[in-house]
Amino acid sequence: MIMEWDGQMLVIERIGTDGDVRRAMAAIREWDGRAAAIGLGGIDRYLYVGGRRYVFRQAERLARLAHNTPVVDGSGLKHTLERRVVRQLAEDPQVALRRKNVLLVSAVDRFGMAETLVAEGCRVTFGDLMFGLGIPVPLHSLQTLNRMGHVLGPVVTQLPIHWLYPTGQRQEQIRPKYRRVYRRADVIAGDFHYIRRHLPERLEGVWILTNTVTREDEQLLRRRGAGGLITTTPEWEGRSFGTNVLEAVFVALAGEPPALLGSGRNLYPDESFYHYWLERLGVRPRITCWGAGVD
Incomplete structure (x- = not known):
């Protein structure tokens, strides 16, 4: 390109x-x-x-x-750009992000977004244990996330990345899971490969806040009933x-x-x-x- x-x-x-x-x-x-x-x-x-x-x-x-x-x-851009985007969306009448229920699938790699969502009054569920480690325990506070991050950070950063993140052909697989957590969300935010990994069959009216999506990904979200898509980075040749x-x-x-x-x-x-x-x-x-x- x-x-x-x-x-x-x-x-x-x-x-x-x-x-x-x-x-x-x-x-x-x-x-x-x-x-x-x-x-x-x-x-x-x-x-x-x-x-x-x-x-x-x-x-x-x-x-x-x-x-x-x-x-x-x-990571440096996430720390700045994604804070700016959340603040903009909190004031945007089309999205009206403030006070919404947000599922942030992984917060430790988007801590700026996590902090700003909480600061803007969103009710945030952090899915780090679920989506990163397969442990079905949602987190609901920054304090808990901090404690978990300080305990697990030195450990998980020594692991091979494929243990924590879908790579290669695994990125194409969708295995619905954690339906109750998805269902409670008005907005699902974070890394799209994590969002897609356990995507439920229906996303009635839910907004998706992410990046790295293709036109095929957008069609997938529309077919499943998502209300809208927000990408934090610009679109180039059909891909954000x-x-x-x-x-x-x-x-x-x-x-x-x-x-x-x-x-x-x-x-x-x-x-x-x-x-x-x-x-x-x-x-x-x-x-x-x-x-x-x-x-």
């Missing part, structure tokens, strides 16, 4: 490996020094929970294979790309990655970097209403 952004021509290429770590390693080595930026997809490098940062061992090993090209995973791609675009345009602030475990990327490029490029959420909404 060739695009012109901010007066510069960008070539954006998605290289799938079907969850094969060796193929991913080979791709990073091949593009190191050739690409302006590399965005890791389907794997987080960092998790931010309650002021602490945890590093996924497998993702860190992949990132360190690149010696000349910056490697990002989208992930935050890892958009973050890589920012780095390519800037010519350098965002600086890290703080010390020890309290390391956050420079938020001003992301806000600058979000404003400069006019990045806004895409809102598509299919039905009567969530009321």
Whole structure:
């Protein structure tokens, strides 16, 4: 894909490996020094929970294979963009997000979204144990999520990513589960592969807040009765790309990655970097209403 952004021509290429770590390693080595930026997809490098940062061992090993090209995973953009989007949706009369029942399928990889949903008065169910670990226990408070994150963060970040996240052909499988939790939600938010993984047969009037969806995914949601779709990232050629791609675009345009602030475990990327490029490029959420909404 060739695009012109901010007066510069960008070539954006998605290289799938079907969850094969060796193929991913080979791709990073091949593009190191050739690409302006590399965005890791389907794997987080960092998790931010309650002021602490945890590093996924497998993702860190992949990132360190690149010696000349910056490697990002989208976590810094999630921390800023998704907070902005939730605040905008809270004021948007079409969505009226405030005080809605929200199922956030995984909060530890979207802690900025989790905090802002709660701050805007939403009643949030956190599905981290259910969707990430297969443990049928919903969480209902940030305090509980914090405690869980601090206990499990050092452990789960040492595990292979395919234990926690659907990769390869598993992303195409839908096995309905947790119907009661889905049914209570006015809005289902978070990573689309997690949302899709246990999608119920019907989603009457439910809004979906996510990204990385294709036109086929949109058709699936419409057939199952979803009320609307909100993607936090722009649509390019029929796909709303992930935050890892958009973050890589920012780095390519800037010519350098965002600086890290703080010390020890309290390391956050420079938020001003992301806000600058979000404003400069006019990045806004895409809102598509299919039905009567969530009321």
